Amino acid sequence: MLALKSNGSVVAWGQNSQGQGTVPGSLGIVEQIGAGGYHNMVLNTNGDLIGWGLNGNGQTNLPEAFQGVYQISCGEYYSALLLADRGDDCGTLNGYTVYEGGDSIAFTTVSNYTVTTLDWGEEACYNIAVNYDQGYSAWTDTICASLITPTFCNTDTLVAESNYNEIELYWPSREGYDCGTLIGYCVYQDGVPIDTLNGTTYTISDAAYDVDYCYYVTSLYEEGESVATDTVCISLITPQLCLVDSTSAEPGDNEVTVSWQEPYIFSRNRANSQTAP
Template sequence: MDRTRPLVALVAAAALAVPGSALLSSAARAAEADAVRNGGFESGLAGWRCTAGTTVNSPVHSGGFALQATPAGSDDAQCTQTVTVQPNARYTLSGYVRGSYVYLGANGTGTTDVSTWTQSAPDWQKLTTTFTTGAATTSVTLYTHGWYGTGTYYADDLSLVGPGGSGTGQPPAAPTGLTAGPVTSSSVALSWAAVDGAMGYAVYRDGVRVQTVTGTSAAVGGLAASTAYSFQVTALGDAGESAKSAAVTATTDAGTGSGGGSSDLPAHALVGYLHASFANGSGYTRLADVPDSWDVIDLAFGEPTSPASGDIRFNRCPVTQCPSVESDADFKAAIKAKQAAGKKVLISIGGQNGQVQLTTAAARDTFVSSVSKIIDDYGLDGLDIDFEGHSLSLDTNDTDFKNPTTPAIVNLISALKTLKATYGPGFVLTMAPETFFVQMGYQYYGTGKWGGQDPRCGAYLPVIYALRGDLTLLHVQDYNSGPIMGLDNQYHSMGGADFHIAMTDMLLTGFPVAGDANNVFPPLRPDQVAIGMPASANAGNGYVAPAEVTKALDCLTKRTNCGSYATHGSRPDLRGLMTWSVNWDRYSNWEFQKNFDAYFG
C-alpha cells in the first residue's frame, strides 16, 4: 500500500465537498446519525471483522474498552465494518487512534474512496476524513489498520456521521435462564438461553466483565476456593450491549494444601501434553478420551503470529491433518467435563516451533491480552510456559538472577504477574523449561562468566525466582539434553534414574549460581516440582524404562533405591511426573500412565 495515498484521498474528498449542497438529495439533508455499530468497542468486536485484534481496558480514549491489534507478517491487522448509507449523501468518518502508521478509511463509497492516517501517535490522536456517496450507493465498508511490522496500534470511538445509517437500532434483550454448575474449587460453569439477534455474550463476575463468548455457556476459571461469586450475562449485538441478566450466585468448592495455585491438585499429580494443534506419528487423541489418571492436561500449543509480536493464537488441529478431531463445541464440552472431574486444563505457550520474544512493552501487553482471550474463550484453568529455542536468552550484562535486565525476561515476568493478578489465586501457572535453561545456571550464568557458553544457560532462573510464590508447578524437561553437572560436581547424562535424581535434587535443594556461594538460587517446595520425562522412546531423547522411573521416585521421595547420586533428603511431597506426551503414551499402550498409577495408587 502506498503511504502517500491518504494525502491524495484527502485532496479528492475536499474537491468533492466544494459543490456540496448542489449534489445532496433531500434524503441527505435528513437528521444526521452515527452509522457505526459498536464504534467504542464496548461490546468486544461485535459488528467488526478483524484479521487480528482484541479489546483491552487500557489504554482507552473513553468508556471501558478499545481495540488493540498487532500487524504481523503479511497481515496489517485490519478491522472492517460494512454500514448502511444514503445515496448522494455526505459523511464524516472519524476516530481516535494510537500507534505508528495507523489508518482509518472507507471503501465502496461510489465516488472516491478515502483514508487518513498518522505516522506516529504516542497518545490518542483524532483522525477525520469526509466523502460523498454515489447515486446508487447504499453501503460502504469502513476500516482501520496498522502497517506491516510497525507494532501494536489502538483505535477507539470510531464514528460515521451522516444521514440515516444502521447504528440506530436497539440492543438485544437481556439473557434469561442463567444457571451455575458444575463447580470446582477454582471454576464455575455457566449456561443461559439464547437471545435473538445476539452476536455474542459478555460474562460478568461480581460486576466486572471477565470474558466474552459466542455460545450460550462459559466456564469462569481462576477463582479462589470456598468463595461465593455473583455472575451475570449480557447479550452483544449490532446496536450495542443488552442490560444484564438476573444474577446467580455460586460458591466454589474447598481446596486442600497451600500455595502457588496448587491448592486443589492431588497430592501426587500426573501431567501430560495433549497435541491439540498439530498431528504427528502418535496420532490424534480427543480430549474426552484422555483417561482420568491425567490430572493436568496442557493443550499444545498456543503459538505467536511472529516471534516478537506477543500475539498468541491457539489454532486447533485441522481436519485435513487430524480426521478424528472433535468439533469446537465438543472440545469445549470436554474441557468442562474434565474440570468437573477435578482436572486442570491449561494452554501451553511456545513449544519447539513457537518462539516467543517479548522484547517490547507492546509485545508484553499483546501477550497478556491474547493469552487472556484464549483462556476466556475456552474456559481454561491457567497457563503453561514452554519457551524453547532462543525465546529466552540473557543479555551480556545480565548477571543477577534476582534483578534481571534482559527485556524479554523482564517483560515475561511482568506479563505472568499480570495474568496471575487478573485471574486470582486459583490460576494455575506451570513452566516446562529445558535443563540448560535452569540447571546449567549452576555453572554458567551471565555472559562474562561463561567463556562463550550458550546465552540460554540458566535464562529461566530470573523467571522462576520472580514467580516462585505464584508458581504451581515447575516440570523441567529432563530430556533432549546434554550432560549436566549436579551438586556433587559430577556430570550426569540421560538414560537412567541418576539424571532425574540429580536434576530434581538441585531444584529441591537450591544451588549457587555460576559457582558463586553468595548467590544461591533458593529451593522450590516439593509440591511445586514434577519430573519431566518422555513417555516413550518415540517421544524424544532421554527415555527411561518404567523400572528407572520407579528408582528415581524411590530415591527422591524415600531416599531408598538410590544410585550413584546421594540426595539431600527425602521429599515425600514431590508433586509427581510430567510427560511428553499424552498422545505418545497412548501410542505406547499407556505405559507411562500405568507406571504412575502403580506407584502412587
C-alpha cells in the first residue's frame, strides 16, 4: 500500500518482496502517487518522476523527460502518465482558481492547494477552473472532503494503590498522531467526575474505611473527551486494630483493678524512639 500525507511525504506498507515497500529518502515534496503490483511511482512539486520496486519490464524507467504530468497510474507491470495539453488548443495558461462551496477562495500556479480554515465535523466541496489569458475553463467535477476527526486516544491502563490513609491513582500519558490536542485528564469516582488535572497521578485523601470506590479516567482534548479507561475498584487498607497484651485483674476489699499492657507495636516503637541518637 502507498499513501500520500498532507505534508507531501509518502508512506508504504505491506509486501516488500521487490523493495516496493521501502520509500526512498529523497523524494522531495510529493503531489502525485501511483502504486502498481510490485512497484511505485511518484511526482514531486519540482516535476520529477521517481519510481522504485520491480523493474523487470522497465516500469520504473522513464523513456523521456515528461512535462505537464497530470496524473500517474501504475498497473502490475507497467506505468502510465496522463499529460496535460498545454499547447495552442488550450490557450496560454496562467494558473488555477479554487472554488469552495461555489465561491472563489484562491488562485494558484501549482496543481495543489491546502485548506486550513475547516472546522472539525465540517464538510466542504471544491471545484477547480483553469485560468488562461483567453478566459476560464469549465469547472471540474465537484469533490467534497472533511478533516480527519481525531480519535481522542485514551490512556492505556489505570492503576490504583492504597494504604491506611490514601488511595493513589496513576496512568500513562497517551498522545499520538490524529489523537487531538491534549489539555488534561478527568478523574471519575463512582461514575461522577471529581477533578481535572494535567498530570498522570491523583491522590484521594478523604476516603472512608470499609468502602469500595470505583475509578476511571478520560483524556481531555480541545476537540472533545476520549472514552474511559477500564474501571478500577479499591478501598483503604483497614488498620489491624491490635489487641492489648497481658490482661490481669487484681481484687481488693472494696475494688478490683484491671490492668493490661498496651499493644506491643506501640511499646516497641516508643522504646526505639527513646534509644535513637
